[in-house]
Amino acid sequence: MPDLNLRSYDFRREREKSWRELDDLVKRIRRSGLSKLSASELRRLPELYRSTVSSLSVARSISLDRNVIAYLESLSVRAYFCVYGGREGLLAGIQRFILQDFPSAVRAARWHMAAAFSVLFLGCLTGFLLTLGNADWFYSFVSDGMAGSRTPTAETSVLRDVLYKSDDTAVDHLNAFASFLFTHNTRIGLLSFALGFALGVPTILLIFINGLSLGAFAALYASRDLSVELWAWLLIHGTTELLALVLCGGAGLVLGAAMAFPDKYSRMHSLAVKGRMAAVIAIGSIGLFFVAALLEGFARQLITDITLRYLIGGIALTGWLAYFIMCGKGRYTNDD
Amino acid sequence: MTDATTAPSPRMQRSITTPEGVMLHVTLAGRGERFTAVIIDLAIIGAILTAIVAVVIAVWSDIGGNWAMSLAIVLSFGVRSFYFMFFELRWQGTTPGKRLLELRVIDRAGGQLRPNAIFARNLMREVELFIPLSLILGGASMMENLFSLLWIGVLVALPFFNRDRLRGGDIIAGTWVVETPKAELLPDIAETQPKNELNAVIQFTPEQLSIYGVYELQTLEQVMRQDGENSAATKSTVALTIQGKIGWQPPDDQPVDPSAFLQAFYAAQRGNLERNVLFGKRRENKFDKD
Numbered sequence: 077m078p079d080l081n082l083r084s085y086d087f088r089r090e091r092e093k094s095w096r097e098l099d100d101l102v103k104r105i106r107r108s109g110l111s112k113l114s115a116s117e118l119r120r121l122p123e124l125y126r127s128t129v130s131s132l133s134v135a136r137s138i139s140l141d142r143n144v145i146a147y148l149e150s151l152s153v154r155a156y157f158c159v160y161g162g163r164e165g166l167l168a169g170i171q172r173f174i175l176q177d178f179p180s181a182v183r184a185a186r187w188h189m190a191a192a193f194s195v196l197f198l199g200c201l202t203g204f205l206l207t208l209g210n211a212d213w214f215y216s217f218v219s220d221g222m223a224g225s226r227t228p229t230a231e232t233s234v235l236r237d238v239l240y241k242s243d244d245t246a247v248d249h250l251n252a253f254a255s256f257l258f259t260h261n262t263r264i265g266l267l268s269f270a271l272g273f274a275l276g277v278p279t280i281l282l283i284f285i286n287g288l289s290l291g292a293f294a295a296l297y298a299s300r301d302l303s304v305e306l307w308a309w310l311l312i313h314g315t316t317e318l319l320a321l322v323l324c325g326g327a328g329l330v331l332g333a334a335m336a337f338p339d340k341y342s343r344m345h346s347l348a349v350k351g352r353m354a355a356v357i358a359i360g361s362i363g364l365f366f367v368a369a370l371l372e373g374f375a376r377q378l379i380t381d382i383t384l385r386y387l388i389g390g391i392a393l394t395g396w397l398a399y400f401i402m403c404g405k406g407r408y409t410n411d412d
Numbered sequence: 413m414t415d416a417t418t419a420p421s422p423r424m425q426r427s428i429t430t431p432e433g434v435m436l437h438v439t440l441a442g443r444g445e446r447f448t449a450v451i452i453d454l455a456i457i458g459a460i461l462t463a464i465v466a467v468v469i470a471v472w473s474d475i476g477g478n479w480a481m482s483l484a485i486v487l488s489f490g491v492r493s494f495y496f497m498f499f500e501l502r503w504q505g506t507t508p509g510k511r512l513l514e515l516r517v518i519d520r521a522g523g524q525l526r527p528n529a530i531f532a533r534n535l536m537r538e539v540e541l542f543i544p545l546s547l548i549l550g551g552a553s554m555m556e557n558l559f560s561l562l563w564i565g566v567l568v569a570l571p572f573f574n575r576d577r578l579r580g581g582d583i584i585a586g587t588w589v590v591e592t593p594k595a596e597l598l599p600d601i602a603e604t605q606p607k608n609e610l611n612a613v614i615q616f617t618p619e620q621l622s623i624y625g626v627y628e629l630q631t632l633e634q635v636m637r638q639d640g641e642n643s644a645a646t647k648s649t650v651a652l653t654i655q656g657k658i659g660w661q662p663p664d665d666q667p668v669d670p671s672a673f674l675q676a677f678y679a680a681q682r683g684n685l686e687r688n689v690l691f692g693k694r695r696e697n698k699f700d701k702d
Contacts, residue, residue: 082683083690085602095597109503129434138690140682142630143598143637150595153436157516157592160431161504162525169501169527177528255482259489263538266493270539273580274563331584344583348520351584355532 084139091131095151098124102154110158125155176404178360181353182323183400185330192325195280196318199287200294207295217285217292226293232300239302239309240380254373261317262365265324269331269358276332283325308382311389313371319396320364327354327361364396426576426588428522436522438590441515443577446589450541452509453496460491492542496534501527514592521586529585536581540567601636602679614668614676620658621684627697629681636674647671 101121105113113121132148139145182189206213211228225234264282271278290310297306334350335343371388379385424440468484499507505517505525517533519525544564571577576588635643635650651670654660654677662668685695 082602082679082686084682084686085600088600092597099597126432129430129432129436132436133434138686140626140629140686140689141600141602142633143595144600147595147597149437150593152430152434153438153593156428156430156436157504157518160519160522160524161516162501162527162530166502173527252478252482252485255485259485262489262493266535266538267543270536270580273536273539273567273584278563345586347584348586351532352526352528352586355535355584356528358535359531 084135084141084144087134087138088141088144091127094124094127095131095148098128098155099151102151102158105158106154121155122159125152125159128152128155173356173360174363177356179400179403180405181356182326182360184353185326185357188329188333189322189326191329192279192283192322195283195325196287196290196322199284200291201287203288203291204295204298205291207292208298211296211299214292214296217288219289222289226296228296228299232302235297235300236302236305239305253377254369257372258366258369261320261369262362265320265361265365266358268321269324269327269354272328272331272354273335274332275336276329279325279328279332283321286321305382308385308389309376312376312379312385313368313389313392315389315393316364316371316396317368319393320361320368323357323361323364327357330354330357367392423575426590428518428520430522431524438518438588439593440577441513441589441591443571445513445515445591446571446577449507449509449513449515452512453507454545456508457491457495460495461488464488464491493538496537497530500530500534505530510589514594515589516592517587517589519586520588525587529587531585533581533585533587536579536584539564540570540580544568598637601633601675602682614673616658616660616677616680618684620660621681623658623698624681625695625697625700626685629678629685632674632678632681636671636678644670647674650674 097120101113101117101124105121110118128148129152132145132152135141135145135148203213203217207217214223214228224238226238264286268279268282271282293310294303294306297303330350331347331354334346334354338346339349371392375388376385379388424442425437426440427435427437429435464484464487468480472480496507500517503511506515510516517525517530519529567580570583571579576582578588582588632650632654635646638646648670651673655662655673688695
């Protein structure tokens, strides 16, 4: 239509077909997901997206047709959702997470981990020394439900029996016990991560309190000369479980530190960058809690030999450390 | 709802710069919509948990109570903790609830929505959603003291205290929850040409086209896209107003069809303004002096 003489009209006529094509594609993705697209359509998506985004730039500078600009903006945003909405396959994502993201995030936060471990250690030491000096402290550090029959007034034989017999002696009960342990411990761990949001203070408290009760138990058993047996009983799964707790606590401290001491950008920016890194650590530690629950629920109940208990705990610790130190070398990057 | 002609309020508008370097505008989701979405998701989680319990009771004697029990514990935990993560990972930042309300999670910086951001924003739900929920439903013993209540209250109320309606999870994940925009591509008004005989008749001089600006042009576009009951009356009023303002007389004093006049005027006016825009002169409205 030469007499119309509208550049914006010609522009629309030339490009409209590809807009419609992208629109159809985006609608289909909305209905049934990316996975239903064919390989050629998947290749076409970013091409069409880029050309539409460039259409939008052109339209903004040459066209005064408000509908066209509004439409292109909306289409670009919807296509942007599809292109940048995250598209990694589940398996590839998990693989990358285990082999790279998780260990390198832990390495990046090693000083926070060291701090969390120190808090746990201090808690444990405090609980140990106080309870050793005066057994009444035990009741302050260990809740009744957790202590059960294991109190300073209990007979030494009772205390010893606990180490070798589970509450549910039948193997049949073990899996229920393990799954309870897993969900309970994981919740505590994830809580200590999320509470890092309050400048890390509740996280430190939570770890310290855990350390206190650990130390109180240790003191109780030490007073009856059962230390070696107790630590065998604790460490068979404890190396993994305490490590997971330290990881979650460290992740909480990363969060708290980002809140209290923002980087050279803004507090919001710093929280967003560090928060994502810390979340990777917290998610990864769920795996450790799972292994710990299996060790606690099954291995500890089935294996009573002290040396073997230490051996398993030691192997687990060595394995984890090797994994975190060696796996996925390369700096943790937030946006690759 | 955002359609082609009504723009959302600028207070809810945010812009992102895509990796291609183009600025796109997004509209933040309302608090009410997000609340509704979360309620829908919680209802689905509740239904799944109920189903798990029902299945466990049904097979209790078949596979042994303890196996059923442990399976139920782990499954329930998994559903509760990973429901949101699973869907946001698989459905590109949406969950069933968000999808029903046309909401979506995006990266605040405009980049790819990465799994670590999804982990981060959903891990915070434990303190933002599930602990308060268990407080309401009762049975939470460890959270009884005042300080915890206060702290959780602050977290829950957080979306009301910032302009971006971020909850704690959004803050540490660097995400926004936005609406999915809707806009249809309507026919170009300039395309529906006036009939030929009229086309020859309706002509404008450059002076007549230099009165209005972009604002008036786009208001006219809006008027012409209306098709309500009174649209015909509105159009003829608008046509007469324009004719008076620019001093346009129908040739031979034959009255012209208002729609045909408006179309012709719209096309001519847009052509003129767009040409000027190309030369760097954008006349925003009729008060704009050159």
